[in-house]
Amino acid sequence: MTTNANSHAEVSVSQIQAAREIVYRTLSPSPLLDYPLLNAELGARLWLKHENHLPTGAFKIRGGLNFMHHFAASPTHHGVITATRGNHGQSVALAAQIYDVPATIVVPFGNNPEKNAAIRAFGARLIEHGRDFDEAREKVEELSAAENLRYLHSANEPHLINGVGTYALEILETLAKRGETADAVFVPIGLGSGLCGVITAFRALSPQTKIYGVQAEGAPSVYLSWRAGHIIETKDAHTFADGVATRVPAQLTFDIIQQGVDEIVLVSESEIIRAIRLLWRTTHNLAEGAGAVATAAALKLRERLQKQNVVCVFTGANLDSQSITTIFN
Numbered sequence: 001m002t003t004n005a006n007s008h009a010e011v012s013v014s015q016i017q018a019a020r021e022i023v024y025r026t027l028s029p030s031p032l033l034d035y036p037l038l039n040a041e042l043g044a045r046l047w048l049k050h051e052n053h054l055p056t057g058a059f060k061i062r063g064g065l066n067f068m069h070h071f072a073a074s075p076t077h078h079g080v081i082t083a084t085r086g087n088h089g090q091s092v093a094l095a096a097q098i099y100d101v102p103a104t105i106v107v108p109f110g111n112n113p114e115k116n117a118a119i120r121a122f123g124a125r126l127i128e129h130g131r132d133f134d135e136a137r138e139k140v141e142e143l144s145a146a147e148n149l150r151y152l153h154s155a156n157e158p159h160l161i162n163g164v165g166t167y168a169l170e171i172l173e174t175l176a177k178r179g180e181t182a183d184a185v186f187v188p189i190g191l192g193s194g195l196c197g198v199i200t201a202f203r204a205l206s207p208q209t210k211i212y213g214v215q216a217e218g219a220p221s222v223y224l225s226w227r228a229g230h231i232i233e234t235k236d237a238h239t240f241a242d243g244v245a246t247r248v249p250a251q252l253t254f255d256i257i258q259q260g261v262d263e264i265v266l267v268s269e270s271e272i273i274r275a276i277r278l279l280w281r282t283t284h285n286l287a288e289g290a291g292a293v294a295t296a297a298a299l300k301l302r303e304r305l306q307k308q309n310v311v312c313v314f315t316g317a318n319l320d321s322q323s324i325t326t327i328f329n
Contacts, residue, residue, distance in 0.1 A: 010158055011252075013200060013201055016168070017169065023166050030053050032170065032171055048279075048295075048311075049311060050285070050314050056118070057317045057318045059164055061091040063161065067092075067157060068092075071101060079096075080101055081105075081106070081143055082151070082153070083137035084107055085190075086111065090122065093119045097124075102125075104126075104127065105126050107119075108133060109128050127139070134246070160193050161193050161252075171198075181209070182206060184210045184211075185212065185310075186310070192253035193253060194313060195211075199211060210263075212261070213226075213265070214266075214296070215264060217239075218237065219247070223266055231251065239289065241290045243316055244289070244293060265301065272289050272296050277327065287317060290315055
């Protein structure tokens with residue numbers, strides 16, 4: 001059980017189960033599917049958890065809905081504000097629109113223009129500031145105090161983790177209905193809310209499953225922190241996979257990851273690109289960089305995964321048009 005003094009909530013299986021009622025007012029469970037060509041490539045049965053099929057094209061909306069439900073029931077500020085590279089911002093913007101809460105989203109300069117457009121389309125105020133996510137986050141802290149806005153961190157929020165953790169319950173229940181269990185599950189790490197939801201659910205309900213977190217080689221802050229046993233910040237985050245391009249780990253999620261992950265795997269830019277191409281060829285689903293890193297890691301470790309039941313979380317599909325042209329050229 002993990003608590004956060006800011007929100008007075010906990011991360012737990014019971015809270016994830018409670019979040020489902022809230023999340024399912026807006027969403028339906030996402031598919032968990034396997035594909036013959038992808039299985040053949042891995043040499044194992046590879047199940048994809050298709051969070052790319054959700055309304056914002058990514059898993060984050062689950063956490064946004066759960067958080068905004070609780071905030072709207074007892075508002076403490078004039079609205080909410082957050083920093084994002086895109087998917088979290090879209091989640092907050094849409095959830096705020098649904099619950100009629102004013103939302104401000106801060107993105108770094110040069111952010112994915114199509115994600116920016118989607119955030120604005122959901123009715124949020126969008127501000128561009130800084131060279132990367134972490135500099136945008138610093139601007140959020142400034143505006144939060146100046147405008148009496150609730151700073152909604154993209155990871156240090158139990159309601160977010162419990163909300164996104166609903167996909168972990170769906171994985172377990174879908175496999176159980178088919179008489180299956182997961183030998184391994186691979187989850188991308190930006191700041192780790194998704195991985196923490198998986199850890200919380202799987203450690204309680206499927207403790208035998210090996211849990212892998214995945215980061216990009218050019219943005220390894222959580223990997224380095226996990227290896228060292230304490231938070232390590234990096235000077236840069238060099239990866240086109242913007243959903244995992246973070247330099248500063250979050251304390252709440254890091255604590256859960258350190259206690260519950262079996263291994264963190266790093267994948268290169270070329271391995272991510274190969275995974276995007278493979279997912280398109282074998283499943284006809286378009287993955288953004290962060291959405292493909294789990295599959296990239298499973299392919300990297302394929303020798304140890306032979307004949308196992310492997311789940312890869314396909315976290316998002318919000319790849320901008322320019323990147324699509326580059327990757328598939």
